Amino acid sequence: MPTSAYDIVVVGSGPAGQKAAIQGAKAGKKVVLIEQEPGIGGNCVYRGTIPSKTLRETALQFERLKRSNEVFEGRLRLDLPMTVLLHRLDEVVKAHECYMAGQLTRNGVTYRHGRARLLSPHEVQLETVDGACQTLTADTIILATGSRPSSIPGIPVDHEHVLDSDSILSMIYLPRSLTILGGGVIACEYASTFALLGVEVTIIDRGKRPLPFMDQDIVDVFQRSIERQGGRFYSGQTVTEVAWDGVSSVVARLANGMAVKSEKMLVALGRQPNVEELNLEAAGLSLDDKGHIPVNDYGQTAVPHIFAAGDMLGRPPALASQAMEDGRRAVSHALGLPVGDSVIQVPIGIYTIPEIASIGLDEEQAAARYRGPIIGRAPFTEIAKGQITGACDGLLKLVADPSGERLLGVQIVGEHATELIHLGQMALQDGANIDRFIDTIFGFPTFAEAYRVAALDILGQRRKRQEQPKAA
């Protein structure tokens, strides 16, 4: 078995692996990136972020067309095949592949297509698709193999009637009805996309509300928006059985005795790390109780030169941006380069319709740390741009300390939330105070104006507090 020596071996070419490889190469190291699929990019590109966002974009275009129909008196066919709905996917994926491959080539990263397996703390076996094997040695190993939908006992995912997020987009036609099990990011993103496409969506989740890690007000706006599209939420419910009703529907039986029928089902009950093929024991690694590789803040495992990054770490929400940062940090730490503290400033972006985004502390977290934080609100109904575009389903919240001066966090639901959040991110990173938003002249009409509206709301509350007679 031939052997090749590298400074860094990166396993997995998703967002975490790519950024780790490029960071290593930029530092002048000899880097190899191993990917088991034929294309670069991991699940993010082929089954996750890119395809789902492409479908989401189509759904939004449909929505706009439906609104225009009232003007043109046209009729839209809503029984279109999925291939039509995803007509741009191939070109989007190709473009993505092309620029990623270019980036790797430019930086001198060696790319190998095959499956990786640890043979020892410094050796990785590469098996190509034809079964040929080669050993690679490395000073540093970065594991970034991502995750896959969790297998849940009693829920038979057959990829035909009961699907998961890897197979949901293989449907030939949009189903008329879809039950979604789960209340996390993937469940909510697909729920809002399919609801907008006219599918009757039902979300069943054990939690009291979807997206439990997000601000309550923000989630409420999102939930109301889906319900307006005809979607239904069954929160706080446990599914006891999933089966065919025997005719043409999947039936979910709930612990409360209720049965929910639909044409198809999407199971989105979490993800599990891709670790089985890695042969971790050979390198002296083991998993924790939850099946994840224990790491420190830099992604360093119990074996100091082996790092884990991205979705395989199992930290919800699984975000591509977080994974990229994981990869970058892991390699920087391994090479003794400055790491920075940007990990605390990774914005959460959820591509529901309307979008949801968050940075820093939300209201609940701020209340737990500070006595009486001040919250500024800007409903999009009060923003001219919201009225003009018909995107009034929105809310921007600024979270300030009890003095109403220091910005602690920003939460947004609404159109362009995932873009708008960066303004808040920059302000937080620069230590800007609330008055900065008031003194800034925003373009009109823009959604960004919501920052000023929310800041003025805080200013009003701050004045009221200052006017209150101090207790003797």
Add this chain to the structure above:
Amino acid sequence: MSGELPQTTPPVPTDPLEQLLIERIRKGAIELPLLPQVASRILAMVYDPDAEAAKLAALIHQDQALAAHVIRIANSPAYMTRNPVVSLQHAVSMLGMNLMSELAFSASIKGSAFKVPGWDDEVKGLWHYSLASGAYAKEIARMRRFNVESAYLCGLLHGIGRPVVLQTLVALSKEQGTTLSKESLHQLLDGYYIQVGLLVADEWGLPPPVVESIGFHVDYHYAKTAKQECMTTCLAGRMAKHFLDPDTMDEATLREHAVFADLNLYPKDIDALLAHKDKVQAVVEAMPL
């Protein structure tokens, strides 16, 4: 057809029977089997988002022989229903609509396309090959997260030209008063089943992915809109051959083909696919000619 195969000059056939066959194909004078009305409507249902189980049951009911056949299949070990299926309605309710569509469609075309008196063994072989290909196509699609229903139809029908070529050759040899040797028969089947299959596809109005799988399951690199289906069908066909005749297609030969790499299936994945042998066996046994 979406793709274009590179143009090659075909060798001039020396066999008079082959010359006649080419002539018939060129003139469109091949007697194509009619797609039974029931099968045609079932096929429409498979690709119809508004299809309903009740409609399917009613449709199968129109053909009593087909209904009985479907119930018998539904009771076979392949589908492992918990209780004996006693009625068509019950069969639909036990197996679900997509599987019932598959069963009914397969049973329905069997009677029209797979009938060549005096050549029972060959026809049986072709039928088993179609069923096994359909069953393997489903498992490959499941593994690669492609659409499972579409894969089955592509697998089942990609060789639909073979029984038609067989029927034509038998008729031609009768007309000419010649004897059709098995060796030359198989050469001619291999040589012309795709062309004739495409004629059948056109006649039957088969869905685009199925048409492309018929045309490009061998040269799947030329497929334009349904490359995944074509690759899946190519592999399903090879696995079916290995399953039905491991002496002709041994495991080593099966594993050599580039389609595994093109579908990104590693040796372990191939092991997993080969482990579905019993499932495929049950499907084949469930639907005898």
